[in-house]
Amino acid sequence: MKKSIACLSLLGIALANPVFASEGKVPEGVRHLDHVFVIMMENTAYGQIMNNPNAPFINQMAQSGNLAMNYYAIGHPSLTNYLEVVGGSNFGVQSDNNSDWHSTSCAPNLSTGVANTDNPPSPAICPISGNGTDAATPATDATNETQVSFLNNIDGIQAIPASEHVTGKTIADQLFETRRTWKSYQEDLPGSGADLVNNSDGVYSNLTDFSKILPALNPPLTSAGIVNLYAAKHNPFVYFQSVQEGRYPGLSLANTVGFDGVNGLYGDLASGRVPEFSFIAPNQCNDQHGRGNAGPYCNYNPLTDGTPAGLNPALIQRGDETVKKLVTAIKGSPVWKEGNNAIVLLWDENDYSLTPNTNQVVLIVDTNYGVNGKKSRVRYNHFSLLKTIEAAFDLPCLNHACDANVQVMSDLFGGQHDRNSWR
Numbered sequence: 001m002k003k004s005i006a007c008l009s010l011l012g013i014a015l016a017n018p019v020f021a022s023e024g025k026v027p028e029g030v031r032h033l034d035h036v037f038v039i040m041m042e043n044t045a046y047g048q049i050m051n052n053p054n055a056p057f058i059n060q061m062a063q064s065g066n067l068a069m070n071y072y073a074i075g076h077p078s079l080t081n082y083l084e085v086v087g088g089s090n091f092g093v094q095s096d097n098n099s100d101w102h103s104t105s106c107a108p109n110l111s112t113g114v115a116n117t118d119n120p121p122s123p124a125i126c127p128i129s130g131n132g133t134d135a136a137t138p139a140t141d142a143t144n145e146t147q148v149s150f151l152n153n154i155d156g157i158q159a160i161p162a163s164e165h166v167t168g169k170t171i172a173d174q175l176f177e178t179r180r181t182w183k184s185y186q187e188d189l190p191g192s193g194a195d196l197v198n199n200s201d202g203v204y205s206n207l208t209d210f211s212k213i214l215p216a217l218n219p220p221l222t223s224a225g226i227v228n229l230y231a232a233k234h235n236p237f238v239y240f241q242s243v244q245e246g247r248y249p250g251l252s253l254a255n256t257v258g259f260d261g262v263n264g265l266y267g268d269l270a271s272g273r274v275p276e277f278s279f280i281a282p283n284q285c286n287d288q289h290g291r292g293n294a295g296p297y298c299n300y301n302p303l304t305d306g307t308p309a310g311l312n313p314a315l316i317q318r319g320d321e322t323v324k325k326l327v328t329a330i331k332g333s334p335v336w337k338e339g340n341n342a343i344v345l346l347w348d349e350n351d352y353s354l355t356p357n358t359n360q361v362v363l364i365v366d367t368n369y370g371v372n373g374k375k376s377r378v379r380y381n382h383f384s385l386l387k388t389i390e391a392a393f394d395l396p397c398l399n400h401a402c403d404a405n406v407q408v409m410s411d412l413f414g415g416q417h418d419r420n421s422w423r
Helices: 056-064 078-087 171-177 241-245 265-271 313-332 382-392
Strands: 035-041 066-068 182-186 277-281 341-347 363-367
Touching: 035 078, 035 313, 035 382, 056 313, 056 363, 078 171, 078 382, 171 182, 171 241, 171 277, 171 382, 265 313, 313 341, 341 382
Parallel strands: 035 277, 035 341, 182 277
Antiparallel strands: 066 363, 341 363
């Protein structure tokens, strides 16, 4: 969302936590998983989803699955949270800027130690690589697109210091290095693929030459008319040099596909040819983000006040139907019936409402094993999710997922002691 709000100031209370970044030991506390499906939704706070009558399937899933009742997004805006979910760091990125695709002349934010922010404006994001220092997460934030300092990160109290020992990689790199498979499924990604694409409606994108669409109209067709359904900012893997350059099969832009087609999400689910890790991003109408030029059923929420009354009810219902379709397809896949598998449904951040509202969001874990219906009040965040998935795949913790105060979500995924009793 892009909204212009007068700049305010507030001194947040920072709680410095011990920080141990880069890669650490393999976390313990959850059983081995064969497949994990992460479904990422947008810009809706915990209290706006729970008990919302326009989200019946999600609320039913929260009751039948395992619900995190004390789970927090890290910062703002969207891209920052996506990076943190898959890489355990913001990598110095605190904006929704597009990538400086394939650039060899820029310096990654990790190496410069200078954050890429919305406020003040920063250039395109240099492909993430190497090692260095990420950006600190203050308790309250004035660098994001809303340009206010009364916007809480996490709970408005906790702050995360910058780490000087961050490595520019994600769980995709880790999976590739251990000969495991992954895909980023992005709804309305154009059929030509993700390379150089910042925004698309599935057909037209920022790469489209509208002058070649004849006969010409007056006024002419331009990229300004595109409904940005696919957005690279919701596809965090494409910001990394290792994926952009694609020097190795299994770690490239070819790992990013759409929902449709033989090799897309629904084709893979139908055939059972599903990677071990699936990152699933619905388009910006179906993930509850909204677009201002897509009609009333996809319009932005009218208010950002943290209440259900501030939401566009059609946008919430549309997201609920999308989650229902995705979860039904996953559970109908042959792969769901084999081994230990988990679906994780979560939101990237709240609705940008000001203090005292926190950045608490919904996270639901649904498994094909063990006991569901668990309600956890343990404090977790996006780093906890990454650490838990790494534990399930026997991967070392990565960057801030290694921080001493980041817990594995054993109660929601099933602990190691449940391996035999749950199957």
